[in-house]
Amino acid sequence: MDTIKYTLTEDQMPEFWYNIQADLPAPMPPVLHPGTGQPITPKDLEPLFPTQLIEQEVSQQRWIEIPDQVQSIYRQWRPTPLYRARRLEKALDTPAKIYYKYEGVSPAGSHKPNTAIPQAYYNKIAGVKRLITETGAGQWGSSLSLAGAFFGLEVVVYMVKVSYHQKPYRRAFMESYGARVIASPSNETEAGRNILKQYPDSNGSLGIAISEAVEVAVQDEQTKYALGSVLNHVLLHQTVIGIEALAQLEMAGDYPDIIVGCTGGGSNFAGIAFPFMSAKLKGDRDIKFVAVEPAACPTLTKGKYTYDFGDTAHLTPLVKMHTLGSSFVPQGFHAGGLRYHGMAPLLSHVVDLGLISAKAYGQLDCFAAGLTFARAEGILPAPEANHAVKGAIDEALRCKEEGASKTILFNLCGHGHFDMQAYMDYQAGLLRDTEYSSDEIAMALAGLPVISQ
Amino acid sequence: MDTIKYTLTEDQMPEFWYNIQADLPAPMPPVLHPGTGQPITPKDLEPLFPTQLIEQEVSQQRWIEIPDQVQSIYRQWRPTPLYRARRLEKALDTPAKIYYKYEGVSPAGSHKPNTAIPQAYYNKIAGVKRLITETGAGQWGSSLSLAGAFFGLEVVVYMVKVSYHQKPYRRAFMESYGARVIASPSNETEAGRNILKQYPDSNGSLGIAISEAVEVAVQDEQTKYALGSVLNHVLLHQTVIGIEALAQLEMAGDYPDIIVGCTGGGSNFAGIAFPFMSAKLKGDRDIKFVAVEPAACPTLTKGKYTYDFGDTAHLTPLVKMHTLGSSFVPQGFHAGGLRYHGMAPLLSHVVDLGLISAKAYGQLDCFAAGLTFARAEGILPAPEANHAVKGAIDEALRCKEEGASKTILFNLCGHGHFDMQAYMDYQAGLLRDTEYSSDEIAMALAGLPVISQ
Numbered sequence: 001m002d003t004i005k006y007t008l009t010e011d012q013m014p015e016f017w018y019n020i021q022a023d024l025p026a027p028m029p030p031v032l033h034p035g036t037g038q039p040i041t042p043k044d045l046e047p048l049f050p051t052q053l054i055e056q057e058v059s060q061q062r063w064i065e066i067p068d069q070v071q072s073i074y075r076q077w078r079p080t081p082l083y084r085a086r087r088l089e090k091a092l093d094t095p096a097k098i099y100y101k102y103e104g105v106s107p108a109g110s111h112k113p114n115t116a117i118p119q120a121y122y123n124k125i126a127g128v129k130r131l132i133t134e135t136g137a138g139q140w141g142s143s144l145s146l147a148g149a150f151f152g153l154e155v156v157v158y159m160v161k162v163s164y165h166q167k168p169y170r171r172a173f174m175e176s177y178g179a180r181v182i183a184s185p186s187n188e189t190e191a192g193r194n195i196l197k198q199y200p201d202s203n204g205s206l207g208i209a210i211s212e213a214v215e216v217a218v219q220d221e222q223t224k225y226a227l228g229s230v231l232n233h234v235l236l237h238q239t240v241i242g243i244e245a246l247a248q249l250e251m252a253g254d255y256p257d258i259i260v261g262c263t264g265g266g267s268n269f270a271g272i273a274f275p276f277m278s279a280k281l282k283g284d285r286d287i288k289f290v291a292v293e294p295a296a297c298p299t300l301t302k303g304k305y306t307y308d309f310g311d312t313a314h315l316t317p318l319v320k321m322h323t324l325g326s327s328f329v330p331q332g333f334h335a336g337g338l339r340y341h342g343m344a345p346l347l348s349h350v351v352d353l354g355l356i357s358a359k360a361y362g363q364l365d366c367f368a369a370g371l372t373f374a375r376a377e378g379i380l381p382a383p384e385a386n387h388a389v390k391g392a393i394d395e396a397l398r399c400k401e402e403g404a405s406k407t408i409l410f411n412l413c414g415h416g417h418f419d420m421q422a423y424m425d426y427q428a429g430l431l432r433d434t435e436y437s438s439d440e441i442a443m444a445l446a447g448l449p450v451i452s453q
Numbered sequence: 454m455d456t457i458k459y460t461l462t463e464d465q466m467p468e469f470w471y472n473i474q475a476d477l478p479a480p481m482p483p484v485l486h487p488g489t490g491q492p493i494t495p496k497d498l499e500p501l502f503p504t505q506l507i508e509q510e511v512s513q514q515r516w517i518e519i520p521d522q523v524q525s526i527y528r529q530w531r532p533t534p535l536y537r538a539r540r541l542e543k544a545l546d547t548p549a550k551i552y553y554k555y556e557g558v559s560p561a562g563s564h565k566p567n568t569a570i571p572q573a574y575y576n577k578i579a580g581v582k583r584l585i586t587e588t589g590a591g592q593w594g595s596s597l598s599l600a601g602a603f604f605g606l607e608v609v610v611y612m613v614k615v616s617y618h619q620k621p622y623r624r625a626f627m628e629s630y631g632a633r634v635i636a637s638p639s640n641e642t643e644a645g646r647n648i649l650k651q652y653p654d655s656n657g658s659l660g661i662a663i664s665e666a667v668e669v670a671v672q673d674e675q676t677k678y679a680l681g682s683v684l685n686h687v688l689l690h691q692t693v694i695g696i697e698a699l700a701q702l703e704m705a706g707d708y709p710d711i712i713v714g715c716t717g718g719g720s721n722f723a724g725i726a727f728p729f730m731s732a733k734l735k736g737d738r739d740i741k742f743v744a745v746e747p748a749a750c751p752t753l754t755k756g757k758y759t760y761d762f763g764d765t766a767h768l769t770p771l772v773k774m775h776t777l778g779s780s781f782v783p784q785g786f787h788a789g790g791l792r793y794h795g796m797a798p799l800l801s802h803v804v805d806l807g808l809i810s811a812k813a814y815g816q817l818d819c820f821a822a823g824l825t826f827a828r829a830e831g832i833l834p835a836p837e838a839n840h841a842v843k844g845a846i847d848e849a850l851r852c853k854e855e856g857a858s859k860t861i862l863f864n865l866c867g868h869g870h871f872d873m874q875a876y877m878d879y880q881a882g883l884l885r886d887t888e889y890s891s892d893e894i895a896m897a898l899a900g901l902p903v904i905s906q
Contacts, residue, residue: 378560
């Protein structure tokens, strides 16, 4: 009983992204200008993004066409495979059927190129010469570096300092595509210098790195900012994952009862979940959606759904999202891509609508799950993806207890080839779990801005 | 003009391996017993390999069926994509068409699982419990570890010491599949201890590691030896690469004028080349085959075609091959998979028949070629694969000089995600080229055994 692969032909690759906003029972809360407290306009975003990405950010259109050139590049590795994990099912001795969509086949090794390619494309046709971004684990930075190489754009990456030091090879990977990588907080920006003055040994965080990147991006017209998660247009681009998975499960003659993904900023989870969610919204299907996050950065499970800044230096607009407070700096655990104080506002909105449940796990359990998966399925997951693996395994074990043959789908968003230090540390017993007390969480949340809305 | 992918359906995956021995104008020279100087019999190989692999080793049958379970596992990542490298063609401004077959999509990141899976399968059905092997760069060790995990076999890997230290993450990767990894030369074997007595600081070599693995493998019946290259059955298993490439080029309406691959032990080169060679042997096609090796281990370009041992401690039979002498220990350059003193006897025989030309490059030129490729095509090659990339780029540039629109096919045998230290060293200007003088080569060759045949 080996693992089965479900492959779509290139002709079956999606030609449209799916915008869930068209189908939600209530609109998203507006994004607010921090000075005025009033909703921002598309014009306010122009220093950061090209027009077409801003249009996608605010669009209510259900299907948005994927440009030909983006499709042409997607085809280098898409459609990605969907697998029925029969060896894992056997190892767990579960009556559940476990499917996983594998995004690690992209040249950068994760789902991130799904949005890096269109972002670089829209910037290129808008005449932009240079993209500034931040990266946590380095998956996003690698993907934008790749996209920059394809479109002839200069790429500068502010890499969260703990990851910069934990993962020199990830940095080298970005540099091999021609990008410049800077450890954040850095001395190159006002935001970075302020943090370093207060906390000279700061590990950095995605919130700080975003501040640095935004500060540099607004300084000249040919430079723009690119974000690897959180924003509506990023979640939109990732829906190719779920659209393909739908078609592949149809090939398999199956449909998921449970969909699992890991959440940091929320984009890979949204990518696999949203295209299935419309059936739940219409009442056609009863699907349980499980967002899995690290216990060491429990945004959905312990954060507050309220207005907050997307970054530490408060250069971004205010968005309504689940947040631990923009001053919250999670400890340096080994899933850098999940170390974000906030959450994609669109995903938070969907959580608030009661469509998704969230769960938090410590990293030790996640690494154990990752090794179980690797030995059964042959693919060593990224530490971020291990959260989804752990979530899926737990659902499969619950099925075993209950004797229920449910169908579980999860997103294996990337491979762990650049995360071997983490696996070495885990196998050597050097990793610890971090959990925050309610006092610590309350203290972090105390710094939230006061917004009447 | 983006890169084009040619994908076969799973139904088009080969069901047979191709054995070029059936089509060669002259048989291979026999393998000799070092004690008697007489040809060995299949029985002599039984302490090392299960019967079905020995049968494949000596088979003259043209097509050998791939067992169902091996096909079933191959399908997890096969058929692998063939790409037309249009972005690279544009970057080089060449009239040549460049195609590459990409084997890095396997879970272990290289072509090596093509043989690791059937080797583990045949051992499993023969009742073997434990496989011993050696590895240079770690690609083979990773692949056998993966195959061991799939078939429930214990795997022990003797890893060449220089790679063991250069690539701790490759070691961790093997360990994540459950394998035990030992730096070679080690104190665990007679062969290892003898080397360490003479050269306490030995970097190791594939020849030494083979000695250690063979010594351990013959000690009990439930333990066998597995080799990742060199042997006929290994080359046989790799022919899935070329068989698929043939079908994919047919889809593209094209046929190669030039086929390029890198050579260490010879298996990935044979894998892509042999299925095309029968057309050349029949006189139907005029194809130029180029085997690219490192200048720092110039087996085909500076070695001698003669009988030699496959290992340093002289535990293997004598085989006729291109060799630098079994005592030759190449310096620790960054393409560990190509650091072998000898060559697959079958490939050497084909070279001796005049069917292949060989070329050697220094590692600096190869890394430069790899970065050019990564920025154009998005895939960062393994240092071994960079030799093939360099060879293909040189052929494409020659086409440009000559204004010839030839079709070039090369094998991109693996990705470089575990080789980032090498890229960092290269980018930091820390790497040097090694070339051996004719005196040094002559000295190494002086140690060859004297065989009348």
